[in-house]
Amino acid sequence: MAANPSSAAGSGLLHATQAWLAGWWQVVHLGALMLVLALSAASHCGSRWPAMATQLVRVCLPMLPGFTVVTALISLVIIRIVTVTALSYGLSQYALEMLVRVLVLELIPLAAALYASLRATLPMAGELAALRQQGGFEALLSQGRQPLIDLVLPRVLAGMLTVMLLAALSGVLTLLLAYLSVHGFTLGGFEGFSRTVGRVFSPVVSLIFSLKVVLLGAAVTLIPLSAAMHTGLKRGAWASAELQSMLRMVIVMLGIEIASLVGNYY
Amino acid sequence: MTDSRPAAAAPSAAAEPEMTQVLQVPQVAQEPQVPQVPQVPQVPQVPHLQAKAAALLLLLAALLLAAIGYLLYARGAFEPTQRLVLVADNSEGVLVGMDLTFAGFAIGRVRRIELGDDGNARILIDVPRKDARWLRTSSVFTLVRGFVGNTNLRAYSGILADPPLPDNAERRVLAGDAGAEIPKMVAAVRELVQNITLLAAPDAALAGSLANLKTTTDRLNGPGGALGLLLGKPDDAAKLMQILERTNALLARVDTLTGHVDSLVLKADAQVFGNQGLVPQAHTAFGQLAPLLTDARATLGRVDALLAEAQGVAANVRSATTDLGPLRAEVEASIRKLQRLVDQINRQWPFARDSELKLP
Numbered sequence: 285m286a287a288n289p290s291s292a293a294g295s296g297l298l299h300a301t302q303a304w305l306a307g308w309w310q311v312v313h314l315g316a317l318m319l320v321l322a323l324s325a326a327s328h329c330g331s332r333w334p335a336m337a338t339q340l341v342r343v344c345l346p347m348l349p350g351f352t353v354v355t356a357l358i359s360l361v362i363i364r365i366v367t368v369t370a371l372s373y374g375l376s377q378y379a380l381e382m383l384v385r386v387l388v389l390e391l392i393p394l395a396a397a398l399y400a401s402l403r404a405t406l407p408m409a410g411e412l413a414a415l416r417q418q419g420g421f422e423a424l425l426s427q428g429r430q431p432l433i434d435l436v437l438p439r440v441l442a443g444m445l446t447v448m449l450l451a452a453l454s455g456v457l458t459l460l461l462a463y464l465s466v467h468g469f470t471l472g473g474f475e476g477f478s479r480t481v482g483r484v485f486s487p488v489v490s491l492i493f494s495l496k497v498v499l500l501g502a503a504v505t506l507i508p509l510s511a512a513m514h515t516g517l518k519r520g521a522w523a524s525a526e527l528q529s530m531l532r533m534v535i536v537m538l539g540i541e542i543a544s545l546v547g548n549y550y
Numbered sequence: 551m552t553d554s555r556p557a558a559a560a561p562s563a564a565a566e567p568e569m570t571q572v573l574q575v576p577q578v579a580q581e582p583q584v585p586q587v588p589q590v591p592q593v594p595q596v597p598h599l600q601a602k603a604a605a606l607l608l609l610l611a612a613l614l615l616a617a618i619g620y621l622l623y624a625r626g627a628f629e630p631t632q633r634l635v636l637v638a639d640n641s642e643g644v645l646v647g648m649d650l651t652f653a654g655f656a657i658g659r660v661r662r663i664e665l666g667d668d669g670n671a672r673i674l675i676d677v678p679r680k681d682a683r684w685l686r687t688s689s690v691f692t693l694v695r696g697f698v699g700n701t702n703l704r705a706y707s708g709i710l711a712d713p714p715l716p717d718n719a720e721r722r723v724l725a726g727d728a729g730a731e732i733p734k735m736v737a738a739v740r741e742l743v744q745n746i747t748l749l750a751a752p753d754a755a756l757a758g759s760l761a762n763l764k765t766t767t768d769r770l771n772g773p774g775g776a777l778g779l780l781l782g783k784p785d786d787a788a789k790l791m792q793i794l795e796r797t798n799a800l801l802a803r804v805d806t807l808t809g810h811v812d813s814l815v816l817k818a819d820a821q822v823f824g825n826q827g828l829v830p831q832a833h834t835a836f837g838q839l840a841p842l843l844t845d846a847r848a849t850l851g852r853v854d855a856l857l858a859e860a861q862g863v864a865a866n867v868r869s870a871t872t873d874l875g876p877l878r879a880e881v882e883a884s885i886r887k888l889q890r891l892v893d894q895i896n897r898q899w900p901f902a903r904d905s906e907l908k909l910p
Binding site for chain 2: 334336337338340341342344345445448449452453455456476478479481482483485486490
């Protein structure tokens with residue numbers, strides 16, 4: 285008896301939907317596991333600290349100078365454009381607040397997350413997938429060690445700390461450049477500048493900003509690593525899973541950004 | 551990494567390893583009789599690993615702590631403040647965190663906006679103690695909403711010698727809304743446009759006035775000109791021209807008369823102020839009169855002396871007249887004594903006669 289094509293297509297769509305939803309569940313599940321393991325000091329201290337430190341140094345240190353320099357240059361250009369334009373329209377008193385809101389609150393965390401995902405977390409996920417395909421997980425299991433603790437947790441923490449460090453360093457540097465561009469090399473405008481920054485960073489905005497950075501770091505780290513943990517072991521399976529994880533990552537980042545905008549301005 | 555995977559220990563390539571399976575250590579993997587196990591992934595060696603990792607973590611912690619501290623400082627968490635409550639009819643445009651300015655400097659922050667029991671908006675402002683000296687009991691607070699930009703809260707202290715504003719002071723804020731003036735302005739402009747439309751209508755007074763003005767202009771450009779326009783009739787204009795001609799003749803005669811008067815004035819000037827005129831002669835006469843007056847003054851001085859002497863004589867006469875009374879009394883007393891002496895002699899003298907009368 286020949287199979288009904290429509291029923292086959294429907295079962296295929298259902299299977300794809302189930303796989304898509306299962307992928308989201310796997311991300312959430314991995315996040316919960318990593319949260320529990322991260323809150324346990326035994327997971328990343330003591331004998332496991334070298335692995336943690338290694339991942340942190342391997343991931344964060346190479347990209348820190350480059351990202352900081354690129355962010356500083358782009359920020360300097362944007363600061364200059366905004367201040368000159370605001371001055372020409374007689375709205376210079378709002379230029380600083382706009383710079384803080386646009387650069388520090390919105391663009392820099394997003395850029396840090398994207399940069400970390402492209403330079404760190406996606407390669408880390410590819411490396412983890414290769415390890416898994418080559419039987420590294422089984423080797424660890426055979427030695428009584430946990431791959432989640434020894435391989436995944438250091439990479440997750442390193443990815444999240446990298447995003448946080450990039451965002452914090454670039455944010456501070458951008459604030460410094462904005463001050464120097466507007467007021468010059470003098471401390472005369474420090475009080476007014478601080479008042480403007482304080483007005484922008486209200487408690488609600490600060491909380492949303494912190495949550496956004498942490499969630500962006502978690503998204504760009506957990507989604508690729510989850511895909512690497514659950515992709516098939518066939519050759520070429522990781523390429524498809526990587527694309528899927530990038531799509532999920534972009535969707536989540538957009539969602540976080542929209543939610544932060546809604547929280548800040550509505 | 552290893553390229554060889556034993557079939558007994560490794561799961562099948564098609565099976566997806568579940569997370570729970572990953573977390574559970576299979577007993578099979580710990581059995582010593584497994585002939586070959588995959589190679590455990592080795593951690594690559596990084597020089598100065600501990601120091602670099604610690605530096606990164608310290609950098610992150612320092613950035614976070616510095617950011618938190620700076621934000622607390624920027625929001626005024628470390629400076630003592632006093633509370634100021636501004637009451638407004640409408641708090642539209644006022645945001646939590648916006649500044650209260652004095653002379654262009656921010657001296658306070660809006661901390662809270664609440665609706666009071668009386669329906670008025672209460673704007674709670676924290677003013678740092680060091681800036682509170684600019685606020686006095688006589689200070690005025692305004693809430694200005696501009697066309698462009700945010701709303702501004704401003705303080706004005708005209709008399710800085712007044713007592714300082716106490717803590718939790720409540721003041722009424724004066725609202726100046728530029729946007730609220732727009733409807734009034736639009737209504738005024740609409741009324742103005744309506745009036746202009748009425749004025750510009752074909753049957754409006756302005757059109758009639760313009761027609762009359764055109765008629766007037768035509769008559770001005772006509773034969774009678776402005777006089778014809780003013781007088782209305784051409785005959786009157788001719789009469790007016792005759793009057794003007796006669797006036798001109800009269801003025802010519804007046805000019806001649808004026809010339810005569812001028813010559814007369816010149817002659818009079820020569821008679822009065824000339825070399826032989828009245829004024830020089832009078833000047834000479836006055837010069838001669840001066841010695842005469844001096845002599846008259848001397849004569850009068852002598853007369854004064856004579857009068858003084860006469861006054862002395864009169865005084866003597868008055869005193870002599872005064873002494874005549876007692877002299878007369880003395881003379882009369884002497885006469886009476888002589889009378890009594892004569893009577894006595896007559897009685898004693900032989901030739902005395904009997905003066906006694908005897909009756910027959």
